[in-house]
Amino acid sequence: MPSALPDGLPAPLDGSLPASATAGDEPRPFGFYVHVPYCASRCGYCDFNTYTAAELGGGASQAGYADDAIAEVRLARGILGDADRPVETVFFGGGTPTLLPAAELGRILAAIRDEFGLAADAEITTEANPESVTPAYLETLREAGFTRLSFGMQSARTHVLHVLDRHHTPGRAQECVAEARAAGFDHVNLDLIYGTPGETDDDWRASLEAALAAGPDHVSAYALIIEDGTRIASRIKRGELPSPDDDALADRYLIAEELLTAGGLGWYEVSNWAANGAGRCRHNELYWTGADWWGAGPGAHSHIGGVRWWNVKHPKAYTERVTAGHSPAQGREILTEEDRRIERILLELRLKDGAPLSLLKPEGMAAAERAVKERLLDEDRFADRHAVLTLKGRLLADAVVRDLVD
Structure with a gap:
């Protein structure tokens, strides 16, 4: 946390x-x-x-x-x-x-x-x-x-x-x-x-x-x-x-x-x-995979249905709020569809099953095609409409993700 x-x-x-x-x-x-x-x-x-x-x-x-x-x-x-x-x-x-x-x-x-x-x-x-x-x-x-x-x-x-x-x-x-x-x-x-x-x-x-x-x-x-x-x-x-x-x-x-x-x-x-x-x-x-979770405790983050929030950090402030019957949440954001698309790419690309190519915009798709040629993405899974990192791609995962979210 x-x-x-x-x-x-x-x-x-x-x-x-x-x-x-x-x-x-x-x-x-x-x-x-x-x-x-x-x-x-x-x-x-x-x-x-x-x-x-x-x-x-x-x-x-x-x-x-x-x-x-x-x-x-x-x-x-x-x-x-x-x-x-x-x-x-x-x-x-x-x-x-x-x-x-x-x-x-x-x-x-x-x-x-x-x-x-x-x-x-x-x-x-x-x-x-x-x-x-x-x-x-x-x-x-x-x-x-x-x-x-x-x-x-x-x-x-x-x-x-x-x-x-x-x-x-x-x-x-x-x-x-x-x-x-x-x-x-x-x-x-x-x-x-x-x-x-x-x-x-x-x-x-x-x-x-x-x-x-x-x-x-x-x-x-x-x-x-x-x-x-x-x-x-x-x-x-x-x-x-x-x-x-x-x-x-x-x-x-x-x-x-x-x-x-x-x-x-x-x-x-x-x-x-x-x-x-x-x-x-x-x-x-x-x-x-972008599911829902409730984060309890000081500084904990939660996500429910595209709303993300985070609790006050210090245990004293947290105790004061929950003891008074108030939410300990300090701030929140409501994710747009674009936010959620980008987060899916950021997170799902790290998984063995990868991210569906349907999440990519034209610039991202072009980057994915280059990544296949550079052996950063699995060619067979690409043909199956998924972006899946190769072992070489895992070493450069952050860079690959940056290109694909464009």
């Missing part, structure tokens, strides 16, 4: 949505995102809307957070009315959701279930730092109805974790996978980061091999992005660390594709690999 919020239009105090947002004969897929903004310490690369105890200040607390989030869930039910919209996915992100007691996360999930109902096959995920959970904690989550866990492993190398200001012990993330399996979780993800200053190709291979050896059915691998205002950005600016090298990042991506594919995981989004369809993160697929 990025820390910077757009300006947008003022959001109504009662959170009401235009009638167009909920119109339509067929309800769209619907999910819930719950942002838990607390961390034990701040990672050097993190630009998310998170707070340590020292940064939190007065007027908000971890202890009262579940009640605040539940208040927003109930507000959401009132705003969306009585329409039958069972929740297909719930994702607890942060921050570190597992800094809250497992029973508190379970209470928030129960509120979503009570207010909206959960689909029979609902996917319920929480992110977790490896050092923030125990076998008993994971068992409580499973009993509460959670079905999927996502652990922030990042690297298997001590010196890489040190540069990232990650404080878990190498090997602990892999232990968590075994503990999650023992607790009854069928679906487990490990998050990895490549391109950290000081990381070598061998370091990256070791991290991938360690992740695969743990037996998750999903791995996310993200290139390190240097965000202004972060500790790592300051260290690079002072010359203490080198900037990530684009060629090295490309090499690391190719290594990830090679090892993860050999390990039985196939890519389905540029940065995500899964063992099979059931292993995919269905919640993220809601985002990538």
